[in-house]
Amino acid sequence: MMFIRDSLLNLAMTVISIASIFSCLASASSILGNLNISSPEIVVIGPKTMGGVVCLPEFVPLQDFDPMKPKSIDSYTLPKYDESGYIGPTKNIEQDVLDLLSNMTLQEKIGQMSVSHVLTFIGCDGELNRTVVEHAFKVLKLGFVYGCPSDIFGRWALNSPQRYANFSNTIQEIALSSGSKAPVMYGIDSLRGANFVKGATGFPAPVNQAATFNPIHAYNTGKIGAKDTRAAGQQWIYGPATDLNVNRMWSRNFENYGEDPYLNGQMTYNNIKGLQGNYKKDRSRVAATFKHFIAYSATYDGKDQEPRYVPMNSLLEYHVPSFKKAIEAGSATGMESYSSLNGQDVVSSKKILKDLLRDQLKFYGTLSTDLNENLSQFTKHQTAFNTSDATIQVYNNTSIDVQLMIDSSPFILETPQLVQSGKISLSRVDQSVARILQLKKDIGLFESPYSDPSLIDTVGSLQDVELSRNAARESIILLKNENNILPLSPNEKVLYVGTSFNSTRYLAGGRNVHSDGPTDLEGDAIFSGYGDTILLGVEKVTGKKTNWITGYSINGKRVDGYENIVREARKADKVVFCFGQDSKRGLNANLNTLRLPQDQYDIAKRVIEETTTPVILLLTQNQPFSLGELSTLADGVINAHLPGVYGGLPIAEALFGVYSPSGRQPYTYPKYDYQSMTNYYTPIWNEYSPEYAFGQGLGYNNITYSNITVSSETISASNPLTVSITATNNGKLPQMEPALMFTTQTIRRGYSPEKYRLRAFDKKLIAPGASYTFTFNLTAQEMMFYNIDLEKVLEEGPVDITINAFNKNAKVKSIYMNGN
Ligand SMILES: *[C@@H]1O[C@H](CO)[C@@H](O)[C@H](O)[C@H]1NC(C)=O
Ligand SMILES: *[C@@H]1O[C@H](CO)[C@@H](O)[C@H](O)[C@H]1NC(C)=O
Numbered sequence: 059m060m061f062i063r064d065s066l067l068n069l070a071m072t073v074i075s076i077a078s079i080f081s082c083l084a085s086a087s088s089i090l091g092n093l094n095i096s097s098p099e100i101v102v103i104g105p106k107t108m109g110g111v112v113c114l115p116e117f118v119p120l121q122d123f124d125p126m127k128p129k130s131i132d133s134y135t136l137p138k139y140d141e142s143g144y145i146g147p148t149k150n151i152e153q154d155v156l157d158l159l160s161n162m163t164l165q166e167k168i169g170q171m172s173v174s175h176v177l178t179f180i181g182c183d184g185e186l187n188r189t190v191v192e193h194a195f196k197v198l199k200l201g202f203v204y205g206c207p208s209d210i211f212g213r214w215a216l217n218s219p220q221r222y223a224n225f226s227n228t229i230q231e232i233a234l235s236s237g238s239k240a241p242v243m244y245g246i247d248s249l250r251g252a253n254f255v256k257g258a259t260g261f262p263a264p265v266n267q268a269a270t271f272n273p274i275h276a277y278n279t280g281k282i283g284a285k286d287t288r289a290a291g292q293q294w295i296y297g298p299a300t301d302l303n304v305n306r307m308w309s310r311n312f313e314n315y316g317e318d319p320y321l322n323g324q325m326t327y328n329n330i331k332g333l334q335g336n337y338k339k340d341r342s343r344v345a346a347t348f349k350h351f352i353a354y355s356a357t358y359d360g361k362d363q364e365p366r367y368v369p370m371n372s373l374l375e376y377h378v379p380s381f382k383k384a385i386e387a388g389s390a391t392g393m394e395s396y397s398s399l400n401g402q403d404v405v406s407s408k409k410i411l412k413d414l415l416r417d418q419l420k421f422y423g424t425l426s427t428d429l430n431e432n433l434s435q436f437t438k439h440q441t442a443f444n445t446s447d448a449t450i451q452v453y454n455n456t457s458i459d460v461q462l463m464i465d466s467s468p469f470i471l472e473t474p475q476l477v478q479s480g481k482i483s484l485s486r487v488d489q490s491v492a493r494i495l496q497l498k499k500d501i502g503l504f505e506s507p508y509s510d511p512s513l514i515d516t517v518g519s520l521q522d523v524e525l526s527r528n529a530a531r532e533s534i535i536l537l538k539n540e541n542n543i544l545p546l547s548p549n550e551k552v553l554y555v556g557t558s559f560n561s562t563r564y565l566a567g568g569r570n571v572h573s574d575g576p577t578d579l580e581g582d583a584i585f586s587g588y589g590d591t592i593l594l595g596v597e598k599v600t601g602k603k604t605n606w607i608t609g610y611s612i613n614g615k616r617v618d619g620y621e622n623i624v625r626e627a628r629k630a631d632k633v634v635f636c637f638g639q640d641s642k643r644g645l646n647a648n649l650n651t652l653r654l655p656q657d658q659y660d661i662a663k664r665v666i667e668e669t670t671t672p673v674i675l676l677l678t679q680n681q682p683f684s685l686g687e688l689s690t691l692a693d694g695v696i697n698a699h700l701p702g703v704y705g706g707l708p709i710a711e712a713l714f715g716v717y718s719p720s721g722r723q724p725y726t727y728p729k730y731d732y733q734s735m736t737n738y739y740t741p742i743w744n745e746y747s748p749e750y751a752f753g754q755g756l757g758y759n760n761i762t763y764s765n766i767t768v769s770s771e772t773i774s775a776s777n778p779l780t781v782s783i784t785a786t787n788n789g790k791l792p793q794m795e796p797a798l799m800f801t802t803q804t805i806r807r808g809y810s811p812e813k814y815r816l817r818a819f820d821k822k823l824i825a826p827g828a829s830y831t832f833t834f835n836l837t838a839q840e841m842m843f844y845n846i847d848l849e850k851v852l853e854e855g856p857v858d859i860t861i862n863a864f865n866k867n868a869k870v871k872s873i874y875m876n877g878n
């Protein structure tokens with residue numbers, strides 16, 4: 059029997075009999091019936107040319123390539139579906155999917171397992187090459203495409219949703235008319251809204267969303283990003299990045315939700331709910347991807363894609379929980395991680411991708427490789443003799459379904475022989491293709507393979523932009539405010555310094571337009587009409603022109619005006635130094651140190667030493683650069699991370715006290731390089747003296763907290779607690795107030811306890827003069843941990859409950875935990 063029956067492979071429920079195969083041939087048309095519908099025509103104009111030429115040299119900026127824009131209607135409503143409960147992949151593969159699978163040739167099956175980049179279809183004119191597309195579907199039987207012409211190394215700037223929809227619908231038309239038995243599915247890295255679609259609402263980076271401590275923002279980012287992505291004709295998003303931020307040197311931390319497993323899990327869960335909603339019915343949603351399974355972030359030296367050495371008990375205790383939440387949220391797909399874990403290649407690891415992911419965590423969805431993994435196994439990690447050996451190992455040892463490659467044609471051509479010669483079993487192939495076809499059915503491709511044109515006008519709606527700005531507002535972290543130096547007053551003479559003050563691209567950062575953010579040729583002009591700089595925000599809030607000196611480049615090197623800064627600072631009431639960072643990420647953004655660039659550091663220090671003007675540091679950055687003496691010498695510090703292309707106004711409003719900041723550090727901000735791997739859940743006896751601790755942050759209001767009350771002084775597995783505390787706003791502004799509940803097992807015999815662990819958080823708006831009582835549940839089960847024998851245990855002992863650890867208004871209550 060050639061059909062799926064390997065119980066080890068978690069598809070026991072899909073066993074089908076020969077009889078049912080024949081019956082499926084009889085009802086052959088059930089799943090395919092609707093595929094004979096034609097694409098809605100979305101007429102596009104352009105591309106723009108220069109002197110009649112479209113194939114321009116590399117040094118010509120191309121932001122005008124696509125002259126079209128979305129209409130961006132002010133507001134809209136979409137049909138609502140019930141999103142409650144578990145909506146995600148299950149063990150069960152539906153009969154019509156199995157019928158279709160049984161009707162596919164081996165070549166078609168291998169094609170379904172393959173993803174190629176759309177760049178392989180595009181000529182130098184940025185247009186689809188029909189010959190190449192037809193070949194991909196007629197001959198290669200390709201199952202997926204991904205990416206956009208501007209992604210990675212392409213040069214075609216942001217495309218309008220119209221052009222994308224036309225583009226993806228055309229690919230679909232060609233696929234279906236070339237005899238594809240299943241529609242092609244289109245994947246893309248929409249990680250902060252549909253960040254590759256012109257006019258789509260850009261959202262703050264995930265690190266900012268974590269800083270809000272308000273999961274609604276992760277949900278909104280997912281939901282709007284899904285809609286705008288779907289408007290562009292794509293159904294699969296390679297996010298969220300569920301990685302834990304454990305090494306501050308790593309250039310990809312802005313893509314994830316911070317260092318805490320619980321916070322990360324809550325944000326991941328809500329982002330996936332936003333992305334997918336009821337994705338089996340709602341055609342404005344997409345399939346999400348948790349990534350990168352697992353411990354990608356724990357690079358041993360902070361550089362991207364380096365080896366990871368993580369003890370298995372630490373892996374289970376800290377790295378697994380956010381992925382567990384992703385699976386609980388129903389993530390339709392997942393992606394494995396580059397490189398090796400504890401010496402073993404993840405992409406071919408049975409322990410990680412089968413035993414842990416499928417058997418223990420019960421993930422039933424589709425699993426993809428990261429980009430070009432087949433190649434790295436052979437050429438880089440040298441764990442395979444050749445590419446076919448690499449493929450054999452992946453399919454023999456793991457549960458990978460989909461190979462993500464720039465060009466998957468070598469895989470497509472090579473793999474059938476490996477199956478025919480018995481090196482890879484056909485049942486293993488069938489298992490993957492069944493999951494893939496079920497995914498395509500769930501996401502609606504068999505009933506509506508083309509994008510819905512009515513979504514296009516909603517792209518960039520003001521209603522979405524407001525959600526982005528609100529997320530940015532709640533993400534801004536006030537870290538220091540000596541002598542109430544902030545908020546600024548419109549009547550003060552303020553000098554602003556730094557490139558990031560008048561830039562949208564550096565507020566947006568990576569994962570916008572290109573993986574590394576806009577190119578220098580594109581500059582800010584690529585966002586023209588979308589977003590606002592801090593400068594524009596300040597002008598809007600104050601109604602006045604600003605006094606701004608560029609002074610240093612985005613990389614902190616002195617440029618025009620540097621020498622005037624001290625003189626101008628003397629004449630000002632306050633100086634705001636904007637410290638930004640180039641938007642590159644991944645391998646292109648590896649650092650050797652977290653020290654601030656010297657010119658930038660020196661000029662801020664000189665202003666502090668040579669003038670009496672108070673200094674405020676405004677950080678818009680990915681990596682936390684160590685501030686050295688500036689952290690002590692400056693009067694104010696704001697960390698706004700990467701608030702997105704619409705972050706300018708929210709930052710200005712925070713500076714001028716239009717609202718009171720409420721962000722909290724979602725990771726430990728180091729003082730020195732050696733602390734780049736210091737996390738707040740370090741052992742209780744260990745040093746923890748970073749620049750800014752996890753959870754640290756201020757507002758402009760004086761918020762006082764009552765003592766903690768608990769429903770009982772003891773806790774046990776059968777006796778959970780409720781924990782309450784009342785916050786009072788003694789200030790003048792309304793306050794979005796986050797309350798963070800930590801526990802500490804002050805003595806734990808089997809395993810040295812951590813300083814703190816976050817167990818719950820909540821955030822509420824408290825009016826001036828008003829109070830709010832936060833109530834949290836606490837269970838003994840949450841305080842169980844993995845010991846070095848990889849057993850999850852509960853140990854008796856004293857427990858401190860701390861609200862808002864690391865902040866001045868922290869409150870502690872001691873209880874006792876019984877062992878059973
Ligand atoms: C199987 O394939 C044949 C032609 O290749 C087609 O006529 C039939 O409808 C297909 N059945 C299913 C279930 O896809
Ligand atoms: C597709 O539909 C058109 C009209 O709607 C019909 O003429 C054509 O025969 C159909 N093709 C197939 C393969 O069913």
Ligand SMILES: *[C@@H]1O[C@H](CO)[C@@H](O)[C@H](O)[C@H]1NC(C)=O
Nearest residue numbers: 097099100101102224227228
């Ligand atoms: C794409 O746009 C072109 C040019 O306007 C048009 O001829 C074509 O029909 C459109 N295709 C689709 C699938 O919308």
Ligand SMILES: *[C@@H]1O[C@H](CO)[C@@H](O)[C@H](O)[C@H]1NC(C)=O
Nearest residue numbers: 180181182183187188189190
């Ligand atoms: C399209 O691709 C074919 C096959 O690779 C190539 O021969 C042809 O020149 C391409 N056409 C354009 C316009 O690039």
Ligand SMILES: *[C@@H]1O[C@H](CO)[C@@H](O)[C@H](O)[C@H]1NC(C)=O
Nearest residue numbers: 402406407408450451454455
């Ligand atoms: C993968 O499978 C091969 C046999 O196909 C085996 O030799 C190898 O040890 C396995 N590797 C891992 C990491 O499980």
Ligand SMILES: *[C@@H]1O[C@H](CO)[C@@H](O)[C@H](O)[C@H]1NC(C)=O
Nearest residue numbers: 442443444445446447448472
């Ligand atoms: C790949 O390496 C294996 C193991 O050495 C060998 O048996 C096989 O022939 C090689 N395949 C190719 C295509 O070179």
Ligand SMILES: *[C@@H]1O[C@H](CO)[C@@H](O)[C@H](O)[C@H]1NC(C)=O
Nearest residue numbers: 453454455480481482483486
């Ligand atoms: C996978 O490799 C093992 C040896 O490591 C072998 O016993 C087993 O038959 C292989 N399975 C498949 C499906 O090729």
Ligand SMILES: *[C@@H]1O[C@H](CO)[C@@H](O)[C@H](O)[C@H]1NC(C)=O
Nearest residue numbers: 432433445446463465468469
């Ligand atoms: C792996 O991917 C690379 C890059 O696309 C390709 O050159 C190589 O032939 C592929 N190998 C297989 C077995 O697909």
Ligand SMILES: *[C@@H]1O[C@H](CO)[C@@H](O)[C@H](O)[C@H]1NC(C)=O
Nearest residue numbers: 560561582583591593604606
């Ligand atoms: C800010 O930058 C824009 C270009 O992005 C430029 O047109 C404008 O003049 C700059 N503002 C100031 C005050 O220099």
Ligand SMILES: *[C@@H]1O[C@H](CO)[C@@H](O)[C@H](O)[C@H]1NC(C)=O
Nearest residue numbers: 759760761762786787788789
């Ligand atoms: C905050 O308000 C409380 C209650 O009114 C008061 O006792 C305390 O001194 C205030 N703290 C600051 C820093 O203003």
Ligand SMILES: *[C@@H]1O[C@H](CO)[C@@H](O)[C@H](O)[C@H]1NC(C)=O
Nearest residue numbers: 763764765766869870871872
């Ligand atoms: C709050 O707790 C502190 C420390 O245990 C205690 O001194 C104080 O009296 C308590 N305040 C109230 C209002 O119970």
Ligand SMILES: *[C@@H]1O[C@H](CO)[C@@H](O)[C@H](O)[C@H]1NC(C)=O
Nearest residue numbers: 778780818820833834835836
């Ligand atoms: C606390 O637990 C109770 C009972 O399980 C539940 O109804 C309530 O919603 C929980 N509260 C919070 C804040 O999670």
